[in-house]
Amino acid sequence: MSTPAAQHAPGGAVAARARGLTKAYGSGETAVIALDSVDVEIARGRFTAVMGPSGSGKSTLMHCLAGLDTVSAGQVWLGDTEITGLRDRDLTRLRRDRVGFMFQSFNLIPTLTAAENITLPMDIAGRRPDPRWLDQVIDTLGLRDRLTHRPAQLSGGQQQRVACARALASRPELIFADEPTGNLDSRAGLEVLGFLRGAVDDLGQTVVMVTHDPGAAAHSDLVLFLADGRIVDDMERPTADAVLDRMKRFDVVRERLVEGDGDDGTTRED
Ligand SMILES: Nc1ncnc2c1ncn2[C@@H]1O[C@H](COP(=O)(O)OP(=O)(O)OP(=O)(O)O)[C@@H](O)[C@H]1O
Ligand SMILES: [Mg+2]
Secondary structure (H helix, E strand, C coil), X not given: CCCHHHHCCCCCCEEEEEEEEEEEECCHHHCEEEEEEEEEEEECCCEEEEECCCCCCHHHHHHHHCCCCCCCEXXXXXXXXXXXXXXXXXXXXXXXXXXXXXXXXXXXXXXXXXXXXXXXXXXXXXXXXXXXXXXXXXXXXXXXXXXXXXXXXXXXXXXXXXXXXXXXXXXXXXXXXXXXXXXXXXXXXXXXXXXXXXXXXXXXXXXXXXXXXXXXXXXXXXXXXXECCEEEEEEECXXXXXXHHHHXXXXXXXXXXXXXXXXXXXXXXX
């Protein structure tokens, strides 16, 4: 399948790409196909949102595109470099240089302060953060007075913002954000979205963001809709209302499918 995301990417302007990307967990009868032969291109310098029901494969897609997880079949490229089959060391270096990742579960180190968590990936890489950029990130995310706190001393939203700052600290060209506003109040959420939007508009960075919130998706340029491990639709220049409408239509289709042959047990909670 060729998605419109592919059609809108001018030659060479692709930040990440997958072809026939399949990811299965487990094997035999208990195997779960999290991604089912996905073809996708993430255009450079754009803000792409990924939506879909819980369990549809959004996090798995992000992890595979970012080179954080192995694939069962298919190919993945970061820029022009095919990462499937790359040696661990080369993949680590490529990821470190190009990719920032905001995990759904934060993945902060409990024994380090917020400031230490933010600069950890750069410290490991032996690189010094640009102090002006780091200041901007910290102030925008409202973390200035929390820098010496450890994760356990921070609220969920504050931990989310530390994870956000960590992903942005090295000013990566490609930022993956897995539900970055999921734990934030609306004001902090808007600030993170504004920051991601600014990273694209002002700095030419590329953002891919998973969200369940139509209002958050409306900040993107393109929404990809996932269902059961496949990209089933997309929407250019989304508005919150249009996204909500589209999600309702999916629900209707799902209900019909379930009513029709409700024996496959694949209904999801949301
Ligand atoms: N480590 C794993 N082992 C086994 N199955 C897994 C694993 N990780 C994910 N899955 C399964 O793969 C499918 C896709 O999971 P994924 O986390 O990508 O969904 P998601 O769309 O991000 O959901 P959510 O909105 O709840 O975060 C789910 O059915 C999930 O149970
Ligand atoms: Mg997820």
